[in-house]
Amino acid sequence: MSDSNTTTFTNxxxxxxxxxxxxxxxxxxxxxxxxxxxxTAILGNFTILFIVKTEPSLHEPMYYFLCMLAVIDLVLSTSILPKTLIIFWFSYREIDFSACLTQMYFIHCFSVMESGIFVAMAFDRYVAICDPLRHSTILTNPVVMKIGLAMVLRGTILIMPYPFLASLLPYCTTNIISHTYCEHMAVVEVACDDITISNYYGLFVLFCVNGLDVFFIAVSYAQILRAIFCLPTKDTRLKTLGTCSSHLCVILAFYIPMIFSSLLHRFGHSVALHFHILIANIYLSVPPMLNPIIYGVKTKQxxxxxxxxxxxxRV
Known part of the structure; x- marks a missing residue:
């Protein structure tokens, strides 16, 4: 493996x-x-998909969204962890330029999709609790499919500029990326040209896409909590709140490390690099493992x- 620190190249x-x-x-x-x-992520998410597919009583909007989340988590995990394990175990660190841009696209595209699915699941819980009599008429199967398709198209289109802008940059000083995977900012930061456009577009996605998703989820749960506290008995309130607890745990496990990692990359220059990278790996690796566990434990069905x-x- 050649050291490229002192090599001059453009592409x-x-x-x-x-x-x-x-x-x-x-x-x-x-x-x-x-x-x-x-x-654990592979086994857990395939188990969720199998259970929902084979159990007719789970053929409802919430579980359809859960299946979408499981598929996204499988793609996210497989986009990152196999290559990371190869680096750790075999010290094979090379990745083709095109493969790096492809990995970058898949990681960020499916992260945006996952964020969108969380919004859809929050909307499902809002309708189920605040307007239960209309739940089956509002969230029909065609509507669920359209929401899922919209989330896919949103992620696909919004993240397309990431690899496109990165491919236009000259890399004339080094091709060494201090990371375990081709994260957007980690890649463009090794370019020897102005990365302002890439940086600003990344911030746009963070605040105007993920930020809006967090806002819509917060609004949905504010309405849900208001409806819950208007219920007549404590037992009813606790039971209804329990139906949302798994979703809230999954949301927190996804958004807190994601926002922290994105801000660290741009503003945390005094923070140790290995801490940066560990947080970035936790943000993308741990939620796909936790999601099926949380839903498996918290969801009675x-x-x-x-x-x-x-x-x-066993019998």
Whole structure:
């Protein structure tokens, strides 16, 4: 593997992903929890898809959105973790320029899709709790499909400028990326030209897309909480709140590390680089693992179906 620090070039054919600089000696050990996370994410999300598909009582909008979330999580995990594990275990750090831009696109595209699905799930909970009599007429199967398609198109179109702008930049000083994957800002920061447009567009996506999603989710849950506290008995309030608890846990697990990681990349220059990269990996790797676990534990229908499958197979 050649060192490209001192090589002058305009269009590199490969980038070098360094993993977690400063923690190279611990890469083999760091890979163990990452491998566990990936395995759990794959098994958990496929289990959710299988349970919803085979259980007719779960063929409802909330579970359709949950299946969309599971598919997105599978793509996100597979876009990042296999290459990360190869870097950690085999020290194979090279990635083709086109493959790097493709990975960048998939990571950010499906992150935007996931954020959109959270908005759709919040809307579903809002209608189910605040206007339950109209839930089945508002969120019909065609409407759910249109919402899912809209979220896919939104992510596909909004993230297209990321790899396009990155491909136009000259990389004439280095092709070494201090990261475990081709994150947008990590890639454009190694360019030897002005990256203002890429930086501003990234901020636009962060605040005007993810920020608006957080706003709509907050508005939905403000209305949901108001409706819950108007219920007559404490038991009813707790039961209704329990139907939203899994969604709230998943939202917090996704948005808090995401916002923190995005702001660190742009404004946290005094923070240690390995901390940057660990947070970025947590933001994209941990939620796909946690989502099926949280929904499996918190959602009575999924938990019951899973227990039935386990006991039935044992018998």
């Amino acid at each position: 590199p054919s490969i980038f070098i992903l360094m993993g977690i600089p400063g923690l190279e000696v611990a890469h083999v050990w760091i890979a163990i929890p990452f491998c566990t996370i990936y395995t 999924i938990r019951g179906r899973l227990l039935w499958l386990v006991t039935h197979k």
